[in-house]
Amino acid sequence: MKKDKIFLCLYLLVILLVSSIPGKSMPKSWFSLGWEDKIYHIIEYSVVGILAYRSYYGSFQRPFLIIFIGGFCFGLFDEIYQSMIPGRFPNAFDLIADAIGVILGSTAYHFFSNKIND
Numbered sequence: 001m002k003k004d005k006i007f008l009c010l011y012l013l014v015i016l017l018v019s020s021i022p023g024k025s026m027p028k029s030w031f032s033l034g035w036e037d038k039i040y041h042i043i044e045y046s047v048v049g050i051l052a053y054r055s056y057y058g059s060f061q062r063p064f065l066i067i068f069i070g071g072f073c074f075g076l077f078d079e080i081y082q083s084m085i086p087g088r089f090p091n092a093f094d095l096i097a098d099a100i101g102v103i104l105g106s107t108a109y110h111f112f113s114n115k116i117n118d
Contacts, residue, residue: 004051004054004055005055007051007054007055008048008051008052008054008055011047011048011051012048012074015044015048015074015078016078016081019078019081019082019085019088020081020085021085021088022085022086022087022088023085023086023087023088023089024086024087037094038093038094038097039097041094041097041098041101042097042098042100042101042104043101044098044101045071045075045097045098045099045100045101045102045105046101046102046104046105046108047101047105048071048074048098048101048102048105049067049071049101049102049103049104049105049106049107049108049109050105050106050108050109052067052070052071052102052106053067053105053106053109053110054109057110064103064106064107064110067102067106068099068102068103068106071098071099071101071102071106072095072098072099072102074098075094075095075098075099075102076095078098079091079092079094079095
């Protein structure tokens with residue numbers, strides 16, 4: 001659906017806007033520097049997985065692979081982009097959490113939407 005693609009694009013834009021906030025401007029209570037930060041990444045990118053699934057399922061022969069690759073590439077771009085923002089640093093573990101989130105979000109949405117439709 002067209003509106004699903006618009007929501008996906010807007011959500012990705014919000015991720016980039018939040019990534020544009022310099023590290024010193026971000027309240028410490030929002031994001032810790034420990035493992036809790038990875039939970040935020042998983043949740044954030046689970047929404048990406050859900051929106052991508054809603055936008056592109058049925059458009060490709062292997063939708064989960066395309067959704068995973070797209071989500072991973074966006075996460076990689078986001079981490080590289082953050083390296084250009086003062087006080088922000090790229091982190092490979094954040095990228096792994098992003099990929100896990102995309103997989104969990106798209107898989108969970110697929111599973112639950114099929115259960116509801118059955």
